[in-house]
Amino acid sequence: MPYLISIKALGLVMLSDPKALRLAFGRFMTGVTVVTTLNDTGEPVGFTANSFTSVSLDPPLLLVCPGQHLSSFDTFQSAKSFGVSVLSEGQEAVSNLFASSAEDRFGQSNWITSVDDIPLISDRAAGFVCRTSQAIPAGDHLVLIGEVIHFDSTENPGLGYGPDGYFALGKERKAEAHTAVQTRASVLLDDGHNLFLTADDNLPSVIVAPDESPLRALKTALEGAGICAKLNVVYAVYDEGKNGRRIVFRGHPSGAMPTLSAHAIDGLGSLAVKDSALQSLLTRFENEHKAQNFGFYIGNESAGDVLPAIEKVM
Ligand SMILES: Cc1cc2nc3c(=O)[nH]c(=O)nc-3n(C[C@H](O)[C@H](O)[C@H](O)COP(=O)(O)O)c2cc1C
Structure with missing residues (x-):
């Protein structure tokens, strides 16, 4: 035809x-x-x-x-x-x-x-x-x-x-290179007594693709690593200079925690991790955990503000 x-x-x-x-x-x-x-x-x-x-x-x-x-x-x-x-x-x-x-x-x-x-x-x-x-x-x-x-x-x-x-x-x-800011999503995973860190004393983290949601990227990365956790509020958002921006969520274990090591929350301030911004975040977490009154930090590696935060399971 x-x-x-x-x-x-x-x-x-x-x-x-x-x-x-x-x-x-x-x-x-x-x-x-x-x-x-x-x-x-x-x-x-x-x-x-x-x-x-x-x-x-x-x-x-x-x-x-x-x-x-x-x-x-x-x-x-x-x-x-x-x-x-x-x-x-x-x-x-x-x-x-x-x-x-x-x-x-x-x-x-x-x-x-x-x-x-x-x-x-x-x-x-x-x-x-x-x-x-x-x-x-x-x-x-x-x-x-x-x-x-x-x-x-x-x-x-x-x-x-x-x-x-x-x-x-x-x-x-x-x-483009100047405007493209890399985002790293991390999580403070605690079970009320311990905080779970990676082998190099860092927070479990993932680099977020430009078209991805930080929360979803982090959940997917944790699931991929076999880590079972429920993520809560945003705990900190800060600028890491040329390394981009870091968003830190809070979360609680809901199952296996493979590859992560438990550190007593009470001793976090004296852990002496290499990254000074992370060290002050851990110290704040220890203090806020004692007072059971958690804040939300926004700023950069050396200066910023802690605002009141309300916890809600997502
Ligand atoms: C980006 C661009 C590329 C051009 N490429 C050619 C080309 O490959 N060959 C050509 O004969 N004219 C090309 N032209 C047109 C000539 O540059 C233009 O006709 C020339 O100035 C005429 O010179 P004239 O006044 O001495 O005749 C191009 C023009 C532009 C803007």
Whole structure:
């Protein structure tokens, strides 16, 4: 039986629509380069290109595709050598300048003269000087293949280009790393006389995934370790500096406590654990247990407030 396929549903468009084809090509995300050479009067010429591709290591080859629309097309078509500057994050203005029809592009930018007198843009992420190996006409562009005769590379993250314009992955990653706070969920498990700690005198804890509830993450981790416990109130929430945030729940054993060791609550203050914030939390717990009046601590490792807390089984 013949099928009727909806062209629209498949997102198919007519090949004769160059604008749509350009948009489809533009879905491919790239870096940004400025391709440069000297014209026949020795003046530097250049244009912004994202058609850069590394081609071969042995011999070292790369390619760029100058379009016939370029004012410098004839120059690149007959150039014996050319340069490619891979732009760094923050060089959007340089990219825009070399993608414009501005006359004095080199007068308005910082550049150096490299091997074969080829200009390279300053502060680039990487630079290549090539001898033209092949110049293959391909439709309305030229595939310009160059053999690399000189290159340099820096630690600068490269500028990105995609359907929504420029992007700076390095900056975005740094911003993300800065804002992403890791949460550790821990539990003070006591049976009224003893507190149960791990072998290295720590609270049973779990790192909480960004999309997870701390309480659920902790319950799952305890169940996974065969520890049977009922979790009660939140006992403390504090910032552990670069280690992120710690949420400490209270809980009581309701069955087996494998891998945990019992420590008398009365002696917790003199346990001398390495983590000073945990030590003061244990000391507070010992004191509050004596008074049977538990508080809730909010703050960081060295400063904060203890607020009244009401216990409720969850
Ligand atoms: C991100 C980006 C990538 C580009 N890539 C190419 C390319 O690979 N080939 C090309 O011929 N033009 C490319 N262009 C367009 C040229 O940079 C632009 O047409 C050029 O400035 C024209 O220079 P002209 O005024 O000397 O003709 C690109 C433009 C941008 C913004």
